[in-house]
Every structure is written in structure tokens, then in C-alpha cells.
Amino acid sequence: MRVTFCCTDTKAQPWLEGLKAALPGAEIEGWKPGAPAADYAVVWAPPQQFLDEQKQLKGIFNIGAGVDALTKLRLPAGVPLVRLDDAGMSVQMAEYVCHAVIRHFREFDAYEADVAAGKWSYRKPSTRSDFPVGVMGLGVLGTRVAQALRQFDFPVQGWSRSAKTVAGVQCFSGDAGFQDFLSATRILVCLLPLTPDTENIMRRDTLQKLRPGGYVVNVARGGHLVDEDLIALIDSGHLAGATLDVFRTEPLPPAHPFWNHSKITLTPHTSARTLRDESIAQIAGKIRALSSGTPFASLAGLVDLKKGY
């Protein structure tokens, strides 16, 4: 068995070593143009040339939860695509989102500014029931985030394409439920996959539906958010601010207005990092399962290309 590794923004060596250790019988190689045909590919944001050349793939494993960097390419017909299924990401997402929500709710930025100015300040505590959090996307990541927020007694609602049930979370679904979900939400958390249906989902007319003092936490993809609409709604006072980890262009271009906006907190796509050891263990485990006859259909993380995630 031959496994090829093609990842545009990561040092290949540790991944190759890890995959070799986890799949001792296999030939594991970093992809170069003209490389021999492999059985399985482990990829992140490969070039179109990679897919065009590798004609004998039985399956493609994506190092990440979101497959939008793959689905925007011409994919080889009939080759199953498998994304990471948690692999240490959901706990990082829960951390990142809870930190952002608590920091906003508890005004820790304002306290920090007061302290920097030498002020021992008093701020009236906000009321938890005035800060309902709405999580868009209730897959592995969104579900864990929603449950983590419930630990802090926030009212939490969720929205997903198809109807779901999450304990303690009021669930809305589909187009029919979207307006009610938005108007019940003050802090909006985006954990959706990026597909043609969800692109630009956070734009003026949707963000305007949030409760006054709305706040946006985007940990999905930059393409979900219309940047100018967010800034306009913050500057007009309808939204209180945002915490953003993902952007249309990454790294965020130096001239982008997000960099210096006082009400926007940004981080460099660090909310849930691919953890190499966990990811290698998961992918190698799936390859071993396939080798012993397990069908793709029973693998967690198999992408439904019609849905796009």
C-alpha cells in the first residue's frame, strides 16, 4: 500500500515519520509532481495538479474538519473523502468559544483597560439571561461548544441544516427556523461548514436580526462573514463587537480594517489546531480499518459531497 502526503502549509517530515510508525507495512511518501500513484492521500489544501495526477486513489483523508479547500477543486469522481472527526479539535473549540463568550459577558477587556490605567473599577454585573448564545452548526464541534456553554448557565440555542437534538439546547433547523434562531440570539457563534449554502450567511440582513448588543464569534471560515457588513453594524451600534479567528484571506492582509478595530478581537486561525499525533492516529486507524474490509460508509467523518461536508 502506498500513501501520499500533500499538505501546503505544514512541514512534511514529522507527518511522514508519524504515518510510517503508525502504518509499518505501507510506503509513505511526500507528494511531488510526477510521483507514483498512491492508494490513499493525506492532504491539506492540495493543488489541483495533485488531484489531476493521482488517478488511483481509493480515498482522500483531509487534515482538518472543514473540507472547503478540497470541495472548491475538481475532485476525482467516486473517490471517498474523509475529514477529521474531532481528533482533539472539539475541546479546543469549546475552550476558544467559552473564553470569547465569557470575556465579552464579563467585560474582562474593559477591566483590563481599567487596570492598565491604574483604576480599581466597579461595573454592574450583566444578567446571564440577557445573553442567549446561538451556535450555528451542530456537528461534533458545534455540539461540544453548545454543551460547554451550558455549563456556564447561558441560555443556548443551536441551528443546523437538518433537525438535531442536543441536551439543554433549544434546537432550530433549516430555512424555516433560521429567523427565529437569529432573533433569539445575542451572541452568535459560527461553526458551520463552508458550502454554497452557508457562504456569506453572516451579512447585514441576518446580523441585523440579532438581539440588540449582538456579538459575533466566527471560528468556522472567513467566507461565512461579510466583513464590511459586520464593521458597519458595529460602528452603527447595533452590534457590540466580534471575536474572529478566520478570515477570507489568511494571513489577514495588513491593510484590513479588522486589525485595528477597537471592538474586534482577532486571532490568527488558532481556535482549533490540527494536533498531529491525534490526527495521525485517527487517519492510520481508518486506513487499517479499510484494509481489513471496513467500508468507507462506516467511517466517521466521511464527507457527503452533495451536502458539501
Place this chain on the structure above:
Amino acid sequence: MRVTFCCTDTKAQPWLEGLKAALPGAEIEGWKPGAPAADYAVVWAPPQQFLDEQKQLKGIFNIGAGVDALTKLRLPAGVPLVRLDDAGMSVQMAEYVCHAVIRHFREFDAYEADVAAGKWSYRKPSTRSDFPVGVMGLGVLGTRVAQALRQFDFPVQGWSRSAKTVAGVQCFSGDAGFQDFLSATRILVCLLPLTPDTENIMRRDTLQKLRPGGYVVNVARGGHLVDEDLIALIDSGHLAGATLDVFRTEPLPPAHPFWNHSKITLTPHTSARTLRDESIAQIAGKIRALSSGTPFASLAGLVDLKKGY
């Protein structure tokens, strides 16, 4: 029935109105020197004169979880003392501590500084198993904090005076367990009551036992921590830093070195604020229970004066 209210740092009027609404049959009055004898007192940090004058109290209700401002006074013999039992505090503590722990573990301060300097930075993710969190004090607040931290998959251990059991938390107790608790801990969270036994519990010789890169979160009382020892151990590199909400003198004096220390985050005693409505409801409920014959011994929050909490 007469209830007297004596609270040195809060506007009395809303408390008096709330107590009147919750106890319609009772006379509720703010205390002044020479006021008539009351049956019950609702207090925060009253002067000694208050206790010396009020000779007929059947019980004293403390507006707060910690009773150290009372136990340092000469208390009337035989009068039960009842502290707040949660009343909305444990969720605030869980928020505050999880925010501080996540912020340190995920290096969000450093990311923020990078962003302020216009840098899109990469930082190698830390490993969760290298950041065991130790919670000192496993009462209502400490238990909730420990459980909230477990949600984020941190290894969590607890230490308390007497042996306790908390699901998912390795529990140590008493003097015998203290050294093992410290040496297994990297992030130390203090939620102890302040008593002669726990005063100065965080000092050079105890903080030195923490794992390298140790970090201190103090949300209990300033008297638990020897300020100079903390600063010396941070400056020598043994400790990575601290998040402090409580101080020996509050407001923290302007000349105190904590104000400008780059590795110390401080907040103005805001980790868990007394929530007026919840507190009034709880205290009034206990007074009603007492009036209908419930004994003090069955009230949650009854203070054991021998233990001091």
C-alpha cells in the same frame, strides 16, 4: 420579627426593599448605632459595635461565601452564623477561573500582543496533559470550578481539609496530602476559606513545590498569598505568572507592584459578585424556614466556628 441590615460597602435601599418584599410580615431596617434589638441580621463586614449592641440576635446571615470579615471580630456567643450557599456565585467562579486558565494555557495574552503589533503569529500549541490544574478548597465553589475545568479535559486535582470525592478529580486532603497535591499541580487555583490555618498558604516554600512554569489563580482572599514571595518566584522564572482577583488591602493600593507587573493579571474583586436578588431570595427563604421551625443545623451554609467556615 425584626431584621436589621448592616453592610459597609453597599447601598442599603435596594436590599431593604428586596427583603421587605420577600418577608412581608417582618420589620426590616438598616442598622444605625442605638437601633432597636433585632431577631436576625443580614450583614457584610459589620463594625464590632454592631455585634456588641445587637444582643438578641437569633442568627446572622452573611452576604458572601467567605465569613472571614466576621470571624475576625468578637462574635456573640451561641449565635448561629450562616453564609451564602452559592446564590449565583459558583457559576461566576467557574467562568472566572476557566477564563483565566484557558487564557494562560492558550497564550491568548501573547496572541493579543502580537495582533496589537500587526503580527499574524504562529505559536506551537501546548499539551493539555502538561497543565494539571489543582484546586484548593472543595466546597460548593471549588467543586463547581473543578468540574468546569474537567469539561476542557485538563487533568484536575483537588485539595481540601477533610477528604472529599469529586467525579473526575483526583482528591488530596489534609497536611498529609498537601505536598503531593502541590507537586502534581501546575496551575494552582485558590478557593479556600481564610482561616488561621490557611492564611499565607501560598508562600515561597509551598509555591516552589509547583511544577515548573507554575501559575497561580487566587479568587479566595488576599490573605492566602504572600505577595512578595509570588513576585520573587515569578521574577526568578519558577512561576510563569498569576491571575489575582483578591488582595490584602482592597482597593489595591496605587503603589503596589502587582499593578504594573507584566506577568500578573489583576481584576478588582469581581470573580464572583454577590447577586442581590438571588441572595435576598436565599436569605429570606432561610428566615422563613427558621420561623416555621426548621433548625439552624439543617440550613445550607451554617458556619462551623471551630473550622472557621
